[in-house]
Each structure stands twice: as C-alpha cells, then as structure tokens.
Amino acid sequence: xxxxxxxxxxxxxxxxxxxxxxxxxxxxxxxxxxxxxxxxxxxxxxxxxxxxxxxxxxxxxxxxxxxxxxxxxxxxxxxxxxxxxxxxxxxxxxxxxxxxxxxxxxxxxxxxxxxxxxxxxxxxxxxxxxxxxxxxxxxxxxxxxxxxxxxxxxxxxxxxxxxxxxxxxxxxxxxxxxxxxxxxxxxxxxxxxxxxxxxxxxxxxxxxxxxxxxxxxxxxxxxxxxxxxxxxxxxxxxxxxxxxxxxxxxxxxxxxxxxxxxxxxxxxxxxxxxxxxxxxxxxxxxxxxxxxxxxxxxxxxxxxxxxxxxxxxxxxxxxxxxxxxxxxxxx
Numbered sequence: 462x463x464x465x466x467x468x469x470x471x472x473x474x475x476x477x478x479x480x481x482x483x484x485x486x487x488x489x490x491x492x493x494x495x496x497x498x499x500x501x502x503x504x505x506x507x508x509x510x511x512x513x514x515x516x517x518x519x520x521x522x523x524x525x526x527x528x529x530x531x532x533x534x535x536x537x538x539x540x541x542x543x544x545x546x547x548x549x550x551x552x553x554x555x556x557x558x559x560x561x562x563x564x565x566x567x568x569x570x571x572x573x574x575x576x577x578x579x580x581x582x583x584x585x586x587x588x589x590x591x592x593x594x595x596x597x598x599x600x601x602x603x604x605x606x607x608x609x610x611x612x613x614x615x616x617x618x619x620x621x622x623x624x625x626x627x628x629x630x631x632x633x634x635x636x637x638x639x640x641x642x643x644x645x646x647x648x649x650x651x652x653x654x655x656x657x658x659x660x661x662x663x664x665x666x667x668x669x670x671x672x673x674x675x676x677x678x679x680x681x682x683x684x685x686x687x688x689x690x691x692x693x694x695x696x697x698x699x700x701x702x703x704x705x706x707x708x709x710x711x712x713x714x715x716x717x718x719x720x721x722x723x724x725x726x727x728x729x730x731x732x733x734x735x736x737x738x739x740x741x742x743x744x745x746x747x748x749x750x751x752x753x754x755x756x757x758x759x760x761x762x763x764x765x766x767x768x769x770x771x772x773x774x775x776x777x778x779x780x781x782x783x784x785x786x787x788x789x790x791x792x
Contacts, residue, residue, distance in 0.1 A: 518603030541617035545630030589632035590665030625649035655710035671703030696757025
C-alpha cells in the first residue's frame with residue numbers, strides 16, 4: 462500500500478511527460494471500446510484487500526490492481542494468478558466480469574491484474590501482435606516487472622505463478638509463456654490467437670479471422686522444451702476471434718511437446734452451454750486442454766451478467782482456469 466501511494470504521483474508525472482512527447486497518434490486498435498457499467502466490485506476488509514499499484518518496466522510505468530485474500534499469515538507465500546484483460550477493458554472491469562477475486566478468497570491465491578496504458582493502445586488492447594517492432598516483447602517484460610514486484614512486496618510465491626487472459630490478453634499470456642516458460646506453472650487462453658501467427662496490426666486482423674499461413678501452425682513456440690501446460694477456452698459462436706484459433710493454439714502447443722489428443726468428451730451442467738473437451742497428453746503428462754463452448758460468443762464464459770465481454774450462460778471459465786492451475790501445481 463505504501464509503495465503504491467508513493468508511486469502514484471510519479472506515475473501521473475510520467476504520463477504527462479509521455480503525452481507531451483507524443484507527436485503522432487498510435488495505430489488504430491483492433492476493436493472499438495465498449496462502454497461498461499460502473500464497477501461494483503470493491504473487495505475490502507474481511508473479504509480481502511484490493512490494492513492499486515504501479516510497476517516500471519521496458520515500456521515505462523504500468524498500473525495494476527492486486528487482490529490479496531484475507532487471513533494471510535506473516536511470511537506466508539500464496540500462489541499468484543496473473544489476469545490479462547481484453548480490448549475495451551481495464552483491470553477493474555476484468556475483475557468485475559470474471560469474479561476471480563471471489564474465487565481467490567475461497568481458494569486462497571493472489572490475483573494480479575496488469576493494466577494496459579491507453580497511450581500504448583487507445584482501446585486498451587495488449588499489443589501481442591507487434592513482435593516485428595519488438596513492442597509486444599517489451600510489454601511482456603513490463604508485465605514480468607509487475608509480477609516481480611508483487612512477489613517481492615506482497616507475498617506471492619514466484620515458484621507458483623500462472624497467467625490467463627481474454628482475447629488480446631489471452632494472446633499476450635501465450636507470448637509470455639512461450640518467451641519465459643520457466644516463470645509460469647500454467648497458462649490459460651480464453652478467446653485468443655495462438656502465438657507466432659502475427660507480427661503486425663494487419664497480420665493480427667487476418668489471424669483473428671482464422672486466416673494464417675500453414676507454416677505458422679507448425680511453428681513451435683520459443684522455449685518449447687519446457688512449456689507449461691495450456692488451457693484454451695473458446696466459444697464456437699465467436700465472430701471476433703475465429704473458433705479455429707482455439708484448436709490451432711492447442712495443436713501448436715501439443716506438437717511442441719510431442720503430445721497426442723485423447724478422445725473428446727462432452728459435458729453440460731444444468732442450463733449452461735454445453736462444452737466439448739479434448740486433452741493432449743505426452744504419456745501421462747497433460748500438456749494442453751481445449752474447451753469448446755457451444756453458443757458462446759466473444760465473452761468470458763460464465764462471467765457476471767450485464768458486464769461487457771461477459772456471458773453468464775456459459776460454464777464458469779474462472780473455476781475452470783483455477784482448477785487447471787491447481788492441478789498443474791500438484792503435478
């Protein structure tokens with residue numbers, strides 16, 4: 462808390478100087494922003510701690526939000542889940558939509574929500590696609606700086622860190638895990654594009670629509686020998702990021718690990734959308750899982766009602782993500 466209070470004035474000064482230095486507008490974002498309802502999620506007191514923070518990395522200062530569950534003992538280290546929001550969202554909106562903080566309170570883990578700066582992308586998208594200029598890699602390094610800060614100052618366990626994201630956040634999560642596989646125990650992509658399929662805004666648009674060169678599907682991610690297990694959740698009615706991207710992501714991951722697909726199984730609970738689940742294993746080791754959700758569009762499955770990019774009718778993606786991460790911690 463003390464660090465964030467001290468850092469806030471510096472961060473504002475940094476933003477003002479950066480605005481003054483800008484002489485040309487950034488490239489247009491991939492998707493227009495949507496107006497979201499006013500946030501109602503403010504976990505305080507007995508429900509946990511909701512902290513603002515600022516970390517400084519290769520791209521300058523980046524704000525974040527941090528949730529710490531109540532009752533943490535002195536010196537206790539808890540697992541850390543890094544949640545990367547999509548376009549048109551910020552840290553608060555993503556926390557509201559996914560309700561991951563409530564799950565973290567029950568299961569006792571810390572949640573970090575790094576936030577993209579609107580000067581870096583006017584619609585708040587992570588620039589996962591801009592690998593040609595190196596901007597994507599620099600943003601990834603800034604997220605790592607936030608992770609390091611949280612581990613140092615707030616009791617997160619650096620040996621038990623997982624990363625998940627939605628849309629552009631999902632693609633950035635994959636980039637982080639492929640470039641720095643030793644830093645993560647698991648990665649989850651919800652409605653994202655697989656790594657290595659774009660290097661600019663133009664190629665990103667094609668990749669989102671499912672148009673990728675054949676060679677890209679066979680391209681093994683960097684550091685593939687030690688890739689963490691991957692969970693992919695994708696809606697079959699997604700008209701923003703083509704559903705084919707979900708299957709492509711797990712296939713690239715599985716091929717890099719030498720894993721093979723297992724028989725597909727179908728699950729439906731109550732009136733929630735049905736899902737098809739395919740695991741990819743190398744021997745007994747689970748390398749990747751694909752969850753295809755029928756009737757789900759470009760939204761967080763099972764998210765809070767009346768939130769942008771959130772569909773309450775889908776199965777609970779937040780619980781799926783944490784169950785996958787928890788299993789990875791055991792394995």
